[in-house]
Amino acid sequence: MMMGDSFGSMGSSMASLFFLWATIQQIFPNHLKITIKEFLLSLFQQLCFAQRVSDHFTNLFSPYVEINFPESDKYSFNQAFSAIETYLESKSTDKSKRLRGSQVKESKGLVLKRNEAKVRDVYEGVNVWWEIVVETDGNRYYKLTFHNRARSLITNSYVKHVVQEGKSIIVKNKQTRLFTNNPSSQWVFGQNMWRSIEFEHPASFETLAMDPKKKEEILSDLIAFSNGKEYYKKIGKAWKRGYLLYGPPGTGKSTMISAMANLLNYNIYDLELTAVKNNSELKKLLTATSSKSIIVIEDIDCSVEFTGNRIKKENSSRERYGKEDKDENSVTLSGLLNFIDGIWSACGQERIVVFTTNHLEKLDPALIRRGRMDMHIELSYCTYEAFKILAKNYLDLDGDEAHPLFREIKTLLEETMISPADVAENLMARNHQINVEKSLRLVINTLEEKKDNQKSQQEKKKQKKFKMFG
Structure with a gap:
């Protein structure tokens, strides 16, 4: 490295020669210009040759070793890269001349981190140098440089120390994020497949409006899964879990997913299938997701390829063409199942x-x-137990006898189909002023209206059936 530095001044020497030549152009006559030009060109060639020779000998005899840690390996993100980045950012900032300030949440203070391209680190008395390198195609990698005499210490101990320390810091300071997939036209060398924002949904199982027994069952299953690494290894299954959430709109499916993420501190990958062209793209997207994550496909019934209509469509194609009509430019059920349940x-x-x-x-x-979607969770209309949770959340009313109007609401809920979202809307404080009596009366009025409408619709259906068979 010192030998390379000794030749570093050659660049500035060349710049000086070009400046000198510009000056000569203005002062000397033409015949002298030609002579001087030939001399400068000869000197420039000698300097370039000397530079090439010096680089060769520097690389040949340099006692330093370099290890590169790329950000991604083809379509897979290199977990070591993020661990190294976190480790280097956590190093002491008291001597750093370049810092980066950020505030993740309003409730948290300003965080200062190192913001230098080159960082020196010391491990058991050995100096090492880290440098972030950005290539012309946008790919990034960390370059680790150290003396050859410390090769064994660095490769066997130091690198593992950096990665483990970085990962522990990531877990400690992890902020849950919500990802969504970009169209493949925006992918760059296997990167930029997902974009994300910080996920700050306040949902929790404590505030989730549903039957307490069902809630406890789901909660226990999630905790058992997160602690089940050795169990899944023992039984020879991939460490994954499938949940099917079904029910009418407004019954809390999205809120349930948010509560899951907050409970386990997992990232959410909201997969938009309409932006995926084929099974190959789907595979690349899913393999680019990180561990400790929830992969969500909402309203999967809206995709014709995954519904019961698929069978009719295939039979129709066979009758028309005598073979299966396979669209190679679309996501298929088999492509999705291969990731969920296949190799x-x-x-x-x-x-x-x-x-x-x-x-x-x-x-x-x-x-x-079963086996693909391990738990089928029905999120139904609002029950009295769910209402009590909502009343506690919105009105600070706790218990069966918290208010005299609870009995009337209980009776109406047993006779009326209403979503928890509709009930919550009526309990919401107006202008941030809680009025318990008014809010409960709004709930009762809404329940009575829905009850009358549902009764009217049922009578119309009965009359229609009577006309058909009468």
Whole structure:
């Protein structure tokens, strides 16, 4: 490195020669210009040759070793890269001349981090140098430089120390993020497949409006899964879990997913299938997700390829063409199942796959059979138990006898189909002023209206049936 530095002044010497030549152009006559030009060109060639020779000998006899840690390996993110980045950012900032300030949440103070391209570190008395390198195609990698005499210490101990320390800091300071997939036209060399924002949804299982027994069952299952690394290894299954959330709109499917993420501190990958062209793209997207994550496909019944209509469509194609009509430029059920339940399901650990649907009967049985979707969770209309949770959340009323109007609401809930979202809307404080009596009266009025409408619709259906068979 010192030998390379000794030749570093050659660049400035060349710049001086070009400046000298510009001056000569203005002062000397033409015949002298030609002579001087030939001399300068000869000197420039000699300097370039000397530079090439010096570089060769520097590399040949340099006692320093370099290890590169790229940000990605083809389509897979290099976990070591983020661990190294976190480790280097956590190094002491008291001597750093370049810092970066950030505030993750309003409730938290300003965080200062090192913001230098080159960082020196010391490990057991050995100096090492880290440098972030950005290539012309946008790919990044960390370059680690150290003396050859410390090769064994660095490769066997130091690198592992950096990665483990970085990962522990990531877990400690992890902020849950919400990802969504970009169209493949925006992918750059296997990167930029996902974009994300910080996820700050306040949902929790404590505030989730649903039957307490069902809630406890789901909660226990999630905790058992997150602690099940050795168990899944023992039984020879990929460490993943599938949940199917189904029920009418407004019954809390999205809120349930948010509560899951907050409980386990997992990232959410909201997969938009309409932006995926084919199975190959789907595979690349899913393998680029991180461990400790929830992969969500909402309203999966809206995709015709994953519904019961798929069978009719295939039969129609066979009758028309005598063979299956396969669209190679679309995502298919088999492509999705290959990641959920096939050999690709083992690519990554500690992942949860969640499907949501408003119409369970429309889904292809192959998609939701037990073993693929391990738990089928019905999120139904608001019950009295769910209402009590909402009343506690919004009005600070706790218990069966918290208010005299509870009995009337209980009776109406047993006779009326209403979503928890509709009940919550009536309990919401107006202008941030809580009025318990008024809010409960609004709930009662809404329940009575819905009860009358539902009764009227049922009578119309009965009359229609009577006309058909009368």
